[in-house]
Amino acid sequence: MRTEACAKTFGGRTVLSLPAIELAPGRICAVVGANGSGKSTFARLLAGVIPPDGGGAVLPPRAEVRYMPQKSYPFRLSTRANILLSGGGEERAEALMEALQIGRLARRRATGLSGGETAKMALARVLSRPCGLLILDEPTASMDMEAAILAEGLIETYCKETGCAVLLITHDLQQARRMAGDALFLYQGRLWEQGPAERVLFAPERPETRRFLEFYGGA
């Protein structure tokens, strides 16, 4: 799947300006970068939540996209009903709840879940149906280590089984290294480095990427 070159300006300041990017099906692409580098804006542009400068679409018109925002909203419904919203069916919802260890919360209203439980519910919600591109913005930020590892396994399985491209926005460099096949490094709203994860996340070419990696977990 190829995203169009796009830019986004807020209040006269260009916060994102990216070239066309190729996302390989069946692979996880990590998007890393410091705060304010434009990662979430990129995700929101791809998901169609905000329009790019000049309008138009960033993705092909028929691309089926699923997106889990950084603060995914728990609707005032039961956990099960929240997961069923995406239309994946009862069986899939049950399997995901069991896999994420939230089966006992199925009938509980989602607005009463803890931060970590809400994140699990939100992840189950986007994973319940196959799609062409799955965008996950910090999906495990509020989960504990055990839950995060569980979630990572589910995302990887989903990616392999459905063959969809996964864009994983994360601050957790170790997570990016564990999961990603490809990686994008954004710096001040621009694409600074891209390529296979083993190069971008382990042996980057540009000094800004190296500095970021050193700061967040050692190059």
Next chain:
Amino acid sequence: MWTAFRKALALILSGDRELGNILLVTARMSLSSSLIALLIGVPIGLWLGSCRFRGRQALVVVNRTLMGMPPVVCGLLLYMLFSGVGPFGRLRLLFTVEIMILAQVLLITPLVAGSLETYVSGIAQPVRETAKGLGLGAGKTFLLLANECVYPIFSTYLLAFARAIAEVGAVSMVGGAIAWKTNVMTTAIMQYTNRGDFSLGIALGLILMAVSLLVNILVSLLQRRLSR
């Protein structure tokens, strides 16, 4: 003061017919107007709070201005429109409960819409973003947003009812506080107080507070049940 309270209690317990009539007219007017205002104001509030369109901010400002409209001004406008020489004079609605309800609806609807608009604008963006991320359409997103507003809708209803039952300026102008016809508790309290009949005034005041308490309890119970 104490004597007036004792007389008031005796009057309530005696089942005075005039008192009963005032109570019925008040209940009819307050319940009808608050419910109609809710039916009109909730969709407006949802729309203003969730949709982004040119002129939205101007409409929000207009609504907030109407929230502060003095009841006597509302009463005066309706009086002019529905009096014998007014454009709607032939409808003969002046000094009826119906025009009192209309006055209340005009006063309360902006409060309902404004209250909902404030709540909805706070949640519309994350709701829309999450729904879009799940591939849900505009209709389903709107229904989910409305479902998020169940709790505030009840609180808003209490606000609307409180305003309806306690309002005096507009209803006295368009209703005329005619005994056995359009006299409601607030206008009756004023009348009896002006006449020096404090007992009936206090009796009505006590009933007004009791009715308000009862509605609050009932709505709060319903709110808690539906929000579980």
